[in-house]
Amino acid sequence: MASLLHQIQHRSVTIDAPLSLDSGQTLPSVTIAYQSHGTLDASKSNAVLVCHALTGDQYVASDHPATGKPGWWARMVGPGKPVDTDTYFVICANVLGSCMGTSGPATPDPATGTPLGMKFPVITIADMVRAQAMLLDHLGIDRLHAVIGGSMGGMQTLAWAAAHPERLGSAIVIASAARHSAQNIAFHEVGRQAIMADPDWQDGDYYDKFCTPTKGLAVARMAAHITYLSETGLTEKFGRRLQARDIKSFGFDADFQVESYLRHQGLAFTDRFDANAYLYITRAMDYFDLAEPHEGQLAGAFARAKDVRFTLVSFDTDWLYPTSESRRIVQALQSVGAAASFVELSAPFGHDSFLLDVPALDRLVAGALRAEG
Numbered sequence: 001m002a003s004l005l006h007q008i009q010h011r012s013v014t015i016d017a018p019l020s021l022d023s024g025q026t027l028p029s030v031t032i033a034y035q036s037h038g039t040l041d042a043s044k045s046n047a048v049l050v051c052h053a054l055t056g057d058q059y060v061a062s063d064h065p066a067t068g069k070p071g072w073w074a075r076m077v078g079p080g081k082p083v084d085t086d087t088y089f090v091i092c093a094n095v096l097g098s099c100m101g102t103s104g105p106a107t108p109d110p111a112t113g114t115p116l117g118m119k120f121p122v123i124t125i126a127d128m129v130r131a132q133a134m135l136l137d138h139l140g141i142d143r144l145h146a147v148i149g150g151s152m153g154g155m156q157t158l159a160w161a162a163a164h165p166e167r168l169g170s171a172i173v174i175a176s177a178a179r180h181s182a183q184n185i186a187f188h189e190v191g192r193q194a195i196m197a198d199p200d201w202q203d204g205d206y207y208d209k210f211c212t213p214t215k216g217l218a219v220a221r222m223a224a225h226i227t228y229l230s231e232t233g234l235t236e237k238f239g240r241r242l243q244a245r246d247i248k249s250f251g252f253d254a255d256f257q258v259e260s261y262l263r264h265q266g267l268a269f270t271d272r273f274d275a276n277a278y279l280y281i282t283r284a285m286d287y288f289d290l291a292e293p294h295e296g297q298l299a300g301a302f303a304r305a306k307d308v309r310f311t312l313v314s315f316d317t318d319w320l321y322p323t324s325e326s327r328r329i330v331q332a333l334q335s336v337g338a339a340a341s342f343v344e345l346s347a348p349f350g351h352d353s354f355l356l357d358v359p360a361l362d363r364l365v366a367g368a369l370r371a372e373g
Helices: 125-139 152-163 182-197 199-204 214-228 231-237 257-269 275-287 323-335 350-355 359-370
Strands: 012-015 030-037 047-051 089-093 144-150 168-174 309-315 339-345
Touching (some): 030 125, 047 125, 089 125, 152 168, 152 275, 182 275, 214 257, 214 350, 231 257, 309 350, 309 359
Parallel strands (some): 168 309
């Protein structure tokens, strides 16, 4: 499936300028795939950058070319919706290191023409933001009305506010954190090891091979998907109900509905994502720690962001990025005098609540965008 995935043509721009990375390496040029919705006004002041999560992409409001499914935030972005494309020019770029057209491990090596694979340099959230800034420069957009994102998208939003506060009016951070915890890193490591233990991974050199590491990637997705849900939600949706049978098989088929659900999620994921990209992006998330360059003081990351209006949202059933993480960010913002509003919403969906039908979130996002940045 990886070969089919990389045959999809995406709207993209190649910027022939070097991109310096946190690793100390440099990409001589960078290709950035993106989608835009709405119209940029004459003053170029109505641009909103939407940052996607780990397994997301630039198809925020348009049908996905590999699956045919609606955009991952189509309920939020569009005409008359909370992120109203009748008012705002909305940009969503595929992150650096991903697999939907932006430079990453599937990018051909200029010297050989074959995919770089594991020769692609390890990247960080800050590197993703640098690439997005290059895209905005290319589009002639000096300042954003807002940057908005959930989960890893929230990390990018925070990194934007820390690195380029003069370029945004407001930052809307949903179900996110300013660093990855040991537990977050542990879950990601399980997924990476599942991929690398798949014989078809072949040290990342599988792009021109008959077999790709779909089994390992599916297991990685299954493990991660559990963290996106709440225990209450899983119990209400599946409980201990059996899948298409009246009695247990006394074997290792998917006896329980929850097993069948996870297997389906894992296999479906391999149709639209690349295993190497999963390795790179999860590593970028694990390296993320906004306080680290400031002697462990998170407030230092926001010292220049006093003029940015922050809106933070958490969910009471999210145990992946719990409310305590958002409160830590709010406290750091308040300590430097930044304008910050925060709310914990009640929703049964766990971490995935930011992607699902939570009307209170719609109202919050729409209100935050209307507020003066």
